[in-house]
Amino acid sequence: MSGPDIVNSIAGLLIITSILVVDARHPTRAALFYSLQSLVLVSVLLALATVSHAPQLYLWAATAFGTKVVLTPAILYRALRRFDQSQSLPGIIGTPGSILLAAVIVTVAVFAVMPIRLPQAQAFKPALAISVAHFFLGLGCIITQRNILKQIFGYCLMENGSHLTLALLANQAPEVVEIGIATDAIFAVVVMTFIATRIESVLHSLDNRQLTTLRG
Amino acid sequence: MTDAWPLGGLLLTFLIASATAFATPLLQERTQRAVETIHIVAIAVALLLAIMLISNALNGERLFLMGGLLFVDALGGIFLGLIVVVGFLTGLYSIGYLRHNLDKREISAARLSTYYAFFHLFLFTMTLAVTANNLVLMWVAIEATTLASVFLVGFYGRRTSLEAAWKYVVICTVGVAFGLYGTVLIFSNANALLANAEDAILWTEVVKHAGSLDPATIQLAFVFVLIGFGTKAGVFPMHTWMPDAYSEAPSPASALLTAGLANCALLIVIRLAVIATGTIGPAFPQTLFLLFGILSIGVAAPLIFVQRDLKRMLAYSSVENMGLIFLALGIGGPLGISAALLHAINHGLVKTLLFCGSGNVLMKYGTRNLDAVKGILRVAPVSGFLLMAGALALSGAPPFNMFISEFMTVVAGVKAGYVWLTLVCLLLLTVVFASFVRFIDGSVLGPAPANLSKGDLGGLTLAPLGLALALVLLMGVHVPRPVAQLVADATGLINGVAANAVGTTVSSAWRTIEVVAAPRGGAVLRCVSIREEDTTCPK
Numbered sequence: 001m002s003g004p005d006i007v008n009s010i011a012g013l014l015i016i017t018s019i020l021v022v023d024a025r026h027p028t029r030a031a032l033f034y035s036l037q038s039l040v041l042v043s044v045l046l047a048l049a050t051v052s053h054a055p056q057l058y059l060w061a062a063t064a065f066g067t068k069v070v071l072t073p074a075i076l077y078r079a080l081r082r083f084d085q086s087q088s089l090p091g092i093i094g095t096p097g098s099i100l101l102a103a104v105i106v107t108v109a110v111f112a113v114m115p116i117r118l119p120q121a122q123a124f125k126p127a128l129a130i131s132v133a134h135f136f137l138g139l140g141c142i143i144t145q146r147n148i149l150k151q152i153f154g155y156c157l158m159e160n161g162s163h164l165t166l167a168l169l170a171n172q173a174p175e176v177v178e179i180g181i182a183t184d185a186i187f188a189v190v191v192m193t194f195i196a197t198r199i200e201s202v203l204h205s206l207d208n209r210q211l212t213t214l215r216g
Numbered sequence: 217m218t219d220a221w222p223l224g225g226l227l228l229t230f231l232i233a234s235a236t237a238f239a240t241p242l243l244q245e246r247t248q249r250a251v252e253t254i255h256i257v258a259i260a261v262a263l264l265l266a267i268m269l270i271s272n273a274l275n276g277e278r279l280f281l282m283g284g285l286l287f288v289d290a291l292g293g294i295f296l297g298l299i300v301v302v303g304f305l306t307g308l309y310s311i312g313y314l315r316h317n318l319d320k321r322e323i324s325a326a327r328l329s330t331y332y333a334f335f336h337l338f339l340f341t342m343t344l345a346v347t348a349n350n351l352v353l354m355w356v357a358i359e360a361t362t363l364a365s366v367f368l369v370g371f372y373g374r375r376t377s378l379e380a381a382w383k384y385v386v387i388c389t390v391g392v393a394f395g396l397y398g399t400v401l402i403f404s405n406a407n408a409l410l411a412n413a414e415d416a417i418l419w420t421e422v423v424k425h426a427g428s429l430d431p432a433t434i435q436l437a438f439v440f441v442l443i444g445f446g447t448k449a450g451v452f453p454m455h456t457w458m459p460d461a462y463s464e465a466p467s468p469a470s471a472l473l474t475a476g477l478a479n480c481a482l483l484i485v486i487r488l489a490v491i492a493t494g495t496i497g498p499a500f501p502q503t504l505f506l507l508f509g510i511l512s513i514g515v516a517a518p519l520i521f522v523q524r525d526l527k528r529m530l531a532y533s534s535v536e537n538m539g540l541i542f543l544a545l546g547i548g549g550p551l552g553i554s555a556a557l558l559h560a561i562n563h564g565l566v567k568t569l570l571f572c573g574s575g576n577v578l579m580k581y582g583t584r585n586l587d588a589v590k591g592i593l594r595v596a597p598v599s600g601f602l603l604m605a606g607a608l609a610l611s612g613a614p615p616f617n618m619f620i621s622e623f624m625t626v627v628a629g630v631k632a633g634y635v636w637l638t639l640v641c642l643l644l645l646t647v648v649f650a651s652f653v654r655f656i657d658g659s660v661l662g663p664a665p666a667n668l669s670k671g672d673l674g675g676l677t678l679a680p681l682g683l684a685l686a687l688v689l690l691m692g693v694h695v696p697r698p699v700a701q702l703v704a705d706a707t708g709l710i711n712g713v714a715a716n717a718v719g720t721t722v723s724s725a726w727r728t729i730e731v732v733a734a735p736r737g738g739a740v741l742r743c744v745s746i747r748e749e750d751t752t753c754p755k
Contacts, residue, residue, distance in 0.1 A: 115432050115436075116401075116432070116433055116436070117430055117432065117433065118404050118405060118408055118430070118433060119408050120404065120407075120408065121404075132397075135393070135397070139390060142386065142390060148382065151386055155386070155389060155390065155393075158390065158393050159393070162393055162396050162397060162400070165397065165400055166396075166400050169400055169401065169403075169404035170352075170400050170403045170404045170407065172407055172413035172416075173352060173403060173407075173413060173417055174413065174414060174417065177350070177352040177353070177356075177417065180352065180353060180356040181352065181355075181356060181396070183356075184356050184359045184360060184363070187360075187363050188359070188362075188363060188385075188389050191363050191366055191367075191385060192385055192386070192389075195366070195370060195378060195381050195382050195385060196382070198370070198373065198378055199378045199379075199382060202373070202374075202375055202378055203375060203378075211379045211382060211383070212379075213375060213376050213379055214376055214379055214380060214383075214459070214460040214463070214464070216459075216519075216522075216523070216525075216528065
């Protein structure tokens with residue numbers, strides 16, 4: 001197996017872990033699966049660093065490990081564990097639907113990245129397609145899930161997808177860029193979690209169908 | 217010390233004001249006085265620094281700071297000036313508005329500190345967004361504006377406020393994530409071309425090499441950019457967060473959202489459109505601008521007409537006006553682009569007047585429901601007069617400022633051959649005009665409710681509106697020379713000078729606007745000046 005094949009294969013695991021995040025029954029379990037997925041992302045970054053001879057990606061991997069494998073899941077786990085006992089809110093589509101949706105999105109993403117002719121992307125087009133698909137899987141999670149906590153995880157998935165795209169296409173960007181994006185992502189998760197918990201305390205519900213007072 | 221030093225001062229002012237405002241609850245009973253003092257000093261210092269900075273940028277040069285990470289050019293100067301002026305006006309208005317909230321026990325002194333802290337943090341992030349030269353920093357700053365302002369949207373902590381805050385943070389964060397994809401594609405493409413990655417991430421460098429970028433990649437990137445940052449700008453169909461967020465935020469924050477935030481996103485779209493135009497030519501970006509523009513106007517106009525909530529009506533009007541700006545950008549050419557930039561300024565000023573005016577209505581009537589709000593002119597004559605003037609300005613009536621930019625848009629559309637599109641636009645603008653005439657007739661004029669005490673609100677809630685109206689009138693009667701110069705230089709920056717449009721003269725019954733070309737500041741930039749018939753273009 002060649003170097004790019006290893007990168008592309010590990011990237012494929014992101015899709016599987018994203019389905020685990022989307023279909024987890026409890027928020028804390030989703031946080032743990034998100035941590036697992038971020039570990040896969042870190043592995044992709046490490047493999048990419050070695051294969052592409054891009055030493056700056058080791059630093060990216062270290063940053064991602066600290067922020068996405070440890071910090072963000074810890075924040076989510078701590079903030080959301082009190083909702084584990086809440087009544088489970090099924091999404092609009094079930095697990096088979098999620099898998100089918102993932103398959104469709106990955107297929108479309110493969111065709112979408114075909115015309116891109118960037119030299120740094122040529123060997124990693126499958127990984128690039130997976131990163132784009134991952135982004136849209138996150139978007140799909142936000143649209144199809146009724147539980148607002150799941151929508152936070154949808155954003156996390158989108159963010160991991162764009163992180164991989166960034167690593168594949170723009171890993172020569174100054175380190176400050178990656179730090180800026182990672183910081184924004186952490187703050188976004190913290191802010192969303194804060195508002196979601198406030199909503200639960202006022203509405204006594206995590207169902208986004210309750211958020212329909214403002215219309216017209 | 218470089219000419220850009222006031223920019224550093226500006227950013228520091230907002231950051232320090234925010235940090236100290238967060239700390240003021242430690243002062244307990246002296247919290248209110250302390251936080252208001254910090255706030256007033258900060259907005260005044262910021263205004264002075266912005267004037268100095270923009271004066272330095274008026275000679276057509278780019279001012280760089282932090283090794284090129286931040287910069288101010290004519291285009292950024294327009295939006296920076298708008299943010300700081302609107303920040304000053306809404307900041308001034310916030311004092312009276314929040315004191316009223318405090319008196320009515322709707323908020324605590326600690327919440328007051330939180331408001332001012334996030335107000336200045338929001339101004340900091342917007343300033344960063346419009347002065348960023350680093351492509352990814354532009355995205356980071358725009359994302360940060362969402363995180364800083366979401367607490368202003370959910371400030372009152374009511375069910376509806378939280379709902380609005382949730383929709384705002386989810387839709388905008390998701391939307392702006394698309395913008396990141398577009399930005400990454402542009403950087404990646406530039407990085408393959410330029411030897412130095414530090415250069416490939418700078419807008420000023422990428423623009424120079426736009427002609428050599430890969431057309432297919434840039435075309436895809438621009439679609440992502442338009443969806444991503446267009447969500448923040450509030451164009452259809454990504455506008456759905458806007459009516460909720462604007463209506464639930466405190467009124468001065470609503471003004472800052474529409475006049476500041478939406479324009480920040482607009483600036484990023486324009487900057488990235490300049491790159492796209494350099495690579496794939498103007499046809500594709502302009503077609504998308506036209507499409508999003510006319511659809512935004514078309515969807516917003518009937519919704520403005522049917523709205524019975526004052527702030528939601530103003531929010532839909534923001535969608536409509538952002539649509540007009542996109543339409544003018546889509547028409548393109550010196551006249552279209554000048555119209556778009558002028559309209560961004562004009563709309564920002566008018567919306568500041570009206571959103572703050574809606575705050576006066578809320579304080580007086582306790583509701584935003586237009587079926588209950590009647591006879592404002594009799595209940596609170598000065599507020600009523602200011603609201604009436606603002607509504608007329610927003611409907612595009614002369615001699616107010618929005619008439620000028622709308623008129624320029626229409627003429628640019630006809631001259632560029634978009635006759636049918638312009639006619640549809642005019643038809644929709646008639647619906648908007650009718651909506652605001654109905655508002656004046658139904659809510660500003662007419663008999664006052666019997667059970668409401670008469671008398672205007674204090675000077676603190678009227679003076680900022682008066683200042684805003686003065687600026688609206690000034691921009692309508694005689695565009696100040698520095699503003700015209702900035703618009704002219706920025707138009708040149710975006711479009712260069714389209715030779716066939718030079719010499720275009722737009723005449724109305726009472727004034728003439730002429731587009732002229734003049735060499736300015738070296739070989740790259742050329743100047744397009746908008747002038748009245750009795751003035752001369754600077755040579």
